[in-house]
Amino acid sequence: MSTVCFFHTGSVLCEPFDELAAEYIPEGDYFHLVDESVIDELLSVGELTPSITRRICTQLSLAEQAGADVVLDTCSSTSPAVDTARQLVDVPIVKIDDPMAERAVELGDRIAVVATAESTLGPSTELVERKAEATGESASVESTLVDEAFEARLDGDTDRHDRLVSERVVGLAEETDVVILAQASMSHLESDLSDRVSVPVLSSPSLAMEAIANRVTE
Structure with a gap:
């Protein structure tokens, strides 16, 4: 192996x-x-x-x-x-995030990318757009930065981090086909959010x- x-x-x-x-x-x-x-x-x-x-x-x-x-x-x-x-x-x-971006393009045309770090938002959004282009799919990608959550995590306030991210995802889910949690640091929220919203919520790990x-x- x-x-x-x-x-x-x-x-x-x-x-x-x-x-x-x-x-x-x-x-x-x-x-x-x-x-x-x-x-x-x-x-x-x-x-x-x-x-x-x-x-x-x-x-x-x-x-x-x-x-x-x-x-x-x-x-x-x-x-x-x-x-x-x-x-x-x-x-x-x-x-x-390669497999996650590929899965998102398969699941819908309206894709929301959520990040807490600005350094992640651009690369993740561009990756989804390239995956859609490579498959010939037409995708609308909306980028959302929850920078307050990033600051909360740096301060050790994981509860506030989780609340801020979750609130943003719940709001976005009403207008999109799939939501991407663009950082591994948010992956622990995937299961709970998937139960709370009607669209797929994806994380990368x-x-x-x-x-x-x-x-x-x-």
């Missing part, structure tokens, strides 16, 4: 992906690669600079050198850099792990 590398820009994601790996690739080998300075600088400068892109490409190249047969980039904000890294790294690199499981068992 193939070896998987999970590339994170936050160490907080290691434990959740340990749990996902136990569920989706219980017999598989995997390791984590973490560079928190990437997201710190990205949030500081507000955009994915050439310097940050080079660092991400270096980390993904190191993942290959460390023995990974497939890499999952778990940070949606770094998504555009993966397109560059794919030209430099010989092993497959999966963006965490489980769908990404389904894609990884299919690759490593081929």
Whole structure:
């Protein structure tokens, strides 16, 4: 079975992906690669600079050198850099939101993308638009930033974070066919929100792990 590398820009994601790996690739080998300075600088400068892109490409190249047969980039904000890294790294690199964007396009024409970090909103929205274009589908993508929730999470107020995101999703669900939770940090809300609204609510981790499981068992 193939070896998987999970590339994170936050160490907080290691434990959740340990749990996902136990569920989706219980017999598989995997390791984590973490560079928190990437997201710190990205949030500081507000955009994915050439310097940050080079660092991400270096980390993904190191993942290959460390023995990974497939890499999952778990940070949606770094998504555009993966397109560059794919030209430099010989092993497959999966963006965490690739499978989610593909599923969203399959489910409806009116898609809402919800993020709490501005660095994620643009890349996630553009990814959905590209997936729709690639399949010939006509999609209307609405981007929504819940920046108050991001601040609440930084302050450690997860209850307020969850309430603000949930309120926004419930409102959007009345006008869309599917809602995307664009960051893994919101994925714990997927189940509850799916019960509260009449349209599909998607988050990236489980769908990404389904894609990884299919690759490593081929």
